[in-house]
Amino acid sequence: MKLVSWNVNGLRACVNKGFMDYFNEMDADIFCLQETKLQEGQIELELGDAYECYWNYAEKKGYSGTAVFTKIKPLSVRYGIEEDYEPEGRIITLEFDDFHLVTVYTPNAKRDLSRLDYRLDWEDRFRGYLLELDAKKPVIVCGDLNVAHEEIDLKHPKPNMGNSGFTLEERGKMTSLLAAGFTDSFRHFYPDREDVYSWWSYMPKVRERNVGWRIDYFLVSSRIAPALVDAEIDCHVMGSDHCPVVLTIGELSASAKTSVAAAQA
Numbered sequence: 001m002k003l004v005s006w007n008v009n010g011l012r013a014c015v016n017k018g019f020m021d022y023f024n025e026m027d028a029d030i031f032c033l034q035e036t037k038l039q040e041g042q043i044e045l046e047l048g049d050a051y052e053c054y055w056n057y058a059e060k061k062g063y064s065g066t067a068v069f070t071k072i073k074p075l076s077v078r079y080g081i082e083e084d085y086e087p088e089g090r091i092i093t094l095e096f097d098d099f100h101l102v103t104v105y106t107p108n109a110k111r112d113l114s115r116l117d118y119r120l121d122w123e124d125r126f127r128g129y130l131l132e133l134d135a136k137k138p139v140i141v142c143g144d145l146n147v148a149h150e151e152i153d154l155k156h157p158k159p160n161m162g163n164s165g166f167t168l169e170e171r172g173k174m175t176s177l178l179a180a181g182f183t184d185s186f187r188h189f190y191p192d193r194e195d196v197y198s199w200w201s202y203m204p205k206v207r208e209r210n211v212g213w214r215i216d217y218f219l220v221s222s223r224i225a226p227a228l229v230d231a232e233i234d235c236h237v238m239g240s241d242h243c244p245v246v247l248t249i250g251e252l253s254a255s256a257k258t259s260v261a262a263a264q265a
Contacts, residue, residue, distance in 0.1 A: 001249050002026065005103065005142035007034040007199075007216060007242035011067075012043055017239035020046070026246070029071050032092075032103035034144045036065035056080070058089035065089040066103050066143070072096060081129045091126075093133070098257045099224070100133045104143040109164040116169065119146075123173035131180060136259050138221035138252070141182070144199075144242065145217050149174045149184070152194055153214040165215060177219070185218040185231035185247055196233050199242045210235075218247040224256045 004026050008014040011033060023031060031051075039057050047053065051069040056079045058064035066089055074094040080086030094101045104126070109116040133139050147170045151157035160166045178184060190196070197212025206212075218231060229248040237243045 001030075002028045003030045003032070003101075003140065003142065003218065003247045003249070004028040004244050005032040005034070005216060005218065005247075006244040007105065007144040007240060009035050009240040009242060010037040010062075012038060014239045015043070015045070019239055022234075022237055022239070022244065023047070026244075028246075030094075030101060031069040032101075032142050033067040033069075034065075034103065034105035036067050036089075037062050038065060054092055054094065056086075056089040056092045059087040063088070064105055066092050066105055068092050068094060068101070068103055070094065074101075081125055095137075098252050099138045099140055099221075100136075102130065102133070102139060102141045102143075104141065104145070106144060106146040108146050109167065109170065111164055113164060113167070116164075116167065120169055120173060123170075123177075127173070127177050127180060130177070130182070134181060134221050138224045138256060139182075140221075140224075140247070140249075141219040142217065142245070142247070144215060145174070146215055147171060147174050148213045148215055152192070153197075155195070155197070155211045155213070165213065181222050182219045183222045183225040183228075185220055185225075185228055186214070186233065186245070188225055188228060189231050196235065198233050198235075198245055202241055207241075216242055216245045218245060220247075220249075224249070224252055227252050227256060 050071050054068045054077050056066045076095040078093040080091055090105045092103050107119050107122055109119045130139055146165055148154040148166050197214050198216035200207035200212040227250045229250050232246040234244045
């Protein structure tokens with residue numbers, strides 16, 4: 001099974017920059033988007049009959065938003081975290097037979113860190129939500145998590161210490177999430193690979209010089225990590241300031257499909 005996640009930073013703009021070429025080339029089973037920046041009825045995509053489409057729009061026009069296009073019919077779909085009021089359209093959860101899929105666009109702490117406290121509280125609620133899902137069946141989380149976890153995950157770590165997306169607090173929340181039973185799929189395969197990023201500033205020649213950050217992820221419940229086949233970052237794909245990330249996963253074992261309690265029994 002192939003899954004793709006891409007922060008398109010405005011889907012309408014990305015469509016004009018080759019989105020459909022990449023979408024058709026990948027022929028993914030599940031394709032997730034973040035930062036769609038549109039409202040219902042503002043775009044018509046020719047995805048064919050194979051895909052079911054789910055959208056979570058932000059109330060604010062031209063802001064945030066997520067979407068999932070899937071060939072596999074979900075058992076259920078949820079928008080936001082449980083029953084929380086979620087006006088920014090940041091989360092969609094699809095339940096399938098063997099796992100939950102969560103696509104997320106994590107709030108940015110902002111350059112002046114004015115939203116850091118909100119971000120940290122949000123991280124705690126999100127981690128709790130994922131653990132509730134994981135207690136029932138394995139979870140695959142994808143999206144723009146807005147944090148470079150370790151120094152290896154950005155080109156210039158030293159001058160960025162304490163900046164939004166690389167504060168000790170944000171990095172610590174990622175550490176806590178992984179310690180709670182999740183695996184960073186890219187580092188699972190490539191623990192020491194450097195100079196592979198998923199986001200670059202729009203400043204001149206930044207992407208050309210590969211001065212980037214790895215802030216887009218596929219995380220999985222650690223008990224299904226043995227089923228992972230590969231994790232890729234398609235750095236060559238243009239159309240956004242982010243590039244797509246890709247996960248290939250094989251069939252889950254019977255034990256991997258179970259709840260946390262059953263898996264630990």
